[in-house]
Amino acid sequence: MQTYDLEANGLRGLNETLQAQNAETNQTSWEVVNPKGSHAIAVGLDAPIEVTVKGSTGYYCAGMNQQATVKVEGSVGPGVAENMMSGQVIVDGDASQYAGATGHGGLLVIKGNASSRCGISMKGIDIVVHGNIGHMSAFMAQAGNLVVCGDAGDALGDSLYEARLFVRGSVKSLGADCIEKDMRPEHLALLSDLLERAGSDAKPEEFKRYGSARQLYNFDVDNAQAY
Amino acid sequence: MKDMDDKGIPRTVPLQSATFTNPINAEIRRAAATGIYDIRGGGAKRKVPHFDDLLFLGASVSRYPLEGYRERCDTSVTLGTRFAKKPIELDIPITIAGMSFGALSGPAKEALGRGASAAGTSTTTGDGGMTPEERGHSSKLVYQYLPSRYGMNPNDLRKADAIEIVVGQGAKPGGGGMLLGQKISDRVAEMRTLPKGIDQRSACRHPDWTGPDDLEIKILELREITNWQVPIYVKVGATRPYYDTALAVKAGADVVVMDGMQGGTAATQDVFIEHVGLPTLACIRPAVQALQDLGVHREVQLVISGGIRTGADVAKALALGADAVAIGTAALVALGDNDPKWEAEYQKLGSTTGAYDDWHEGRDPAGITTQDPDLAARLDPVDAGRRLRNYLKVMTLEAQTIARACGHNHLHNLEPEDLCALTMEAAAMARVPLAGTSWYPGKEGF
Numbered sequence: 001m002q003t004y005d006l007e008a009n010g011l012r013g014l015n016e017t018l019q020a021q022n023a024e025t026n027q028t029s030w031e032v033v034n035p036k037g038s039h040a041i042a043v044g045l046d047a048p049i050e051v052t053v054k055g056s057t058g059y060y061c062a063g064m065n066q067q068a069t070v071k072v073e074g075s076v077g078p079g080v081a082e083n084m085m086s087g088q089v090i091v092d093g094d095a096s097q098y099a100g101a102t103g104h105g106g107l108l109v110i111k112g113n114a115s116s117r118c119g120i121s122m123k124g125i126d127i128v129v130h131g132n133i134g135h136m137s138a139f140m141a142q143a144g145n146l147v148v149c150g151d152a153g154d155a156l157g158d159s160l161y162e163a164r165l166f167v168r169g170s171v172k173s174l175g176a177d178c179i180e181k182d183m184r185p186e187h188l189a190l191l192s193d194l195l196e197r198a199g200s201d202a203k204p205e206e207f208k209r210y211g212s213a214r215q216l217y218n219f220d221v222d223n224a225q226a227y
Numbered sequence: 228m229k230d231m232d233d234k235g236i237p238r239t240v241p242l243q244s245a246t247f248t249n250p251i252n253a254e255i256r257r258a259a260a261t262g263i264y265d266i267r268g269g270g271a272k273r274k275v276p277h278f279d280d281l282l283f284l285g286a287s288v289s290r291y292p293l294e295g296y297r298e299r300c301d302t303s304v305t306l307g308t309r310f311a312k313k314p315i316e317l318d319i320p321i322t323i324a325g326m327s328f329g330a331l332s333g334p335a336k337e338a339l340g341r342g343a344s345a346a347g348t349s350t351t352t353g354d355g356g357m358t359p360e361e362r363g364h365s366s367k368l369v370y371q372y373l374p375s376r377y378g379m380n381p382n383d384l385r386k387a388d389a390i391e392i393v394v395g396q397g398a399k400p401g402g403g404g405m406l407l408g409q410k411i412s413d414r415v416a417e418m419r420t421l422p423k424g425i426d427q428r429s430a431c432r433h434p435d436w437t438g439p440d441d442l443e444i445k446i447l448e449l450r451e452i453t454n455w456q457v458p459i460y461v462k463v464g465a466t467r468p469y470y471d472t473a474l475a476v477k478a479g480a481d482v483v484v485m486d487g488m489q490g491g492t493a494a495t496q497d498v499f500i501e502h503v504g505l506p507t508l509a510c511i512r513p514a515v516q517a518l519q520d521l522g523v524h525r526e527v528q529l530v531i532s533g534g535i536r537t538g539a540d541v542a543k544a545l546a547l548g549a550d551a552v553a554i555g556t557a558a559l560v561a562l563g564d565n566d567p568k569w570e571a572e573y574q575k576l577g578s579t580t581g582a583y584d585d586w587h588e589g590r591d592p593a594g595i596t597t598q599d600p601d602l603a604a605r606l607d608p609v610d611a612g613r614r615l616r617n618y619l620k621v622m623t624l625e626a627q628t629i630a631r632a633c634g635h636n637h638l639h640n641l642e643p644e645d646l647c648a649l650t651m652e653a654a655a656m657a658r659v660p661l662a663g664t665s666w667y668p669g670k671e672g673f
């Protein structure tokens with residue numbers, strides 16, 4: 001286990017050191033102490049290493065992550081795991097806005113709640129939130145899966161493309177072109193796998209599935225009121 | 228029509244309305260028939276104060292010129308000197324603006340890369356990400372970081388020579404984009420993670436930041452991911468040039484790109500293009516003023532775009548304080564867009580040479596703004612790249628000619644004092660005297 005004191009040694013040194021790791025590294029386990037809400041912690045990683053942040057972070061923790069597993073023993077600011085490509089990001093606490101925004105792959109687990117715009121423009125990432133999510137989540141979400149074990153706020157899945165949304169609790173309102181869909185066996189299997197990987201004991205049968213009605217994919221003047 | 232009626236009484240001459248013109252009436256009829264606004268490509272077509280409204284004064288008794296063809300007049304520019312470890316060194320201060328693969332064909336993107344590289348300048352990606360062809364043919368490539376983040380990934384980010392965070396675009400400041408379904412080919416769909424054939428919308432705001440304080444943190448993140456190697460540009464559509472420039476500087480930009488309303492787009496509502504934003508001429512001096520007030524003029528470089536066509540335009544933009552310019556529409560024309568040889572096909576599409584702007588429909592006879600493989604094959608990227616190189620060289624020679632005539636041994640030594648204005652509007656916007664006077668509107672002391 002390598003320990004990096006962020007307060008003492010600075011952000012540049014941390015990211016430079018973590019980004020220098022590769023598939024052959026022996027230093028596979030890292031601990032970051034004294035994060036104190038700093039921004040851009042552990043961004044741009046591209047190696048199969050495990051990084052544990054001992055405390056809460058600011059914006060863009062684990063941004064554009066590839067391969068690495070980043071665990072945050074605290075809460076995270078806006079844009080955690082934004083544009084993640086692969087790997088895992090696990091947050092013990094809550095997440096602010098834009099969690100997992102534009103992510104292309106990998107798994108983001110938030111054990112607390114996530115604020116508004118969770119999964120905005122997601123492009124293949126899997127996101128599992130143990131608690132609730134805020135308004136406008138999965139706005140223009142293109143691909144991937146968003147699993148919410150609690151409730152969802154207003155305008156869930158507005159202008160949705162092909163992402164799948166699973167919510168166990170209530171949905172305050174659905175956004176434009178987002179509808180409830182049948183839960184088929186393949187969705188239950190997918191959900192079961194995601195819940196297991198995210199450490200949730202929720203049952204897939206307790207969820208409802210939401211997706212795009214695909215009515216806004218090509219402009220039609222008769223749908224103008226929805227734009 | 229006879230001049231008199233049957234009773235011999237003179238008729239009044241039919242008078243066309245200056246308000247309800249034939250084009251306006253045609254648009255009303257089109258809107259009534261379809262129920263949708265007009266979408267087109269290109270930039271503002273309305274007449275606005277522009278570089279043509281400025282003149283250079285040239286040398287006289289008080290100044291002596293440099294000998295054309297004999298005395299050196301440098302054209303190089305370095306972009307990104309503020310924070311980046313590797314600023315971009317360009318041979319000429321004319322760059323190629325961001326245009327996406329998707330909006331443009333693969334051969335067209337390749338041609339832009341070839342032409343720009345041969346002329347010693349940079350080209351820029353666009354919405355939809357970076358293609359290997361584009362990276363391969365561009366010696367210096369600026370990677371656009373857009374609200375949609377289509378095709379955005381850290382590997383491409385690290386391959387870029389600079390990153391341009393796009394906040395807005397001169398053709399549609401405050402607006403997003405639209406790539407109609409007919410241009411979403413298999414490859415474009417795959418790059419953008421979208422189903423083939425749908426109308427692809429690009430958001431108007433970035434998904435994970437709002438406002439200048441957030442932008443500062445976003446820039447920090449991008450620098451951390453790219454090891455502070457490459458310059459970070461911030462591109463804005465010209466609306467509030469003084470404050471937008473100041474805020475971009477405050478957020479940590481290395482370069483500010485200011486795009487005026489004549490700047491083109493692949494597809495946007497006509498009402499947006501013609502009625503939102505500022506003319507390019509109006510945004511240069513306020514942007515320069517912001518840089519000067521913050522003490523960073525020339526440390527943070529200013530790139531101006533929107534309606535740049537000639538070496539004279541380049542020289543005028545630089546004289547007003549810009550460090551470089553970017554061209555988009557002009558580069559497409561150099562490649563072959565709106566070429567008279569396609570007139571018969573433009574006619575079939577209900578247009579004509581010089582007016583064709585339905586770039587969003589994917590039926591471009593010149594094979595540039597299309598994803599149709601047969602049309603795209605009409606453009607030879609080698610020949611088109613050579614034409615672009617030639618055009619860039621001509622613009623540079625023209626700008627050098629003017630600079631020498633004004634007595635300058637580098638294009639960056641051009642200054643507002645070299646200019647006068649032909650109209651009150653241009654004098655006010657460019658803050659240079661009305662021709663034959665020492666006065667411009669708003670000048671203190673008069």
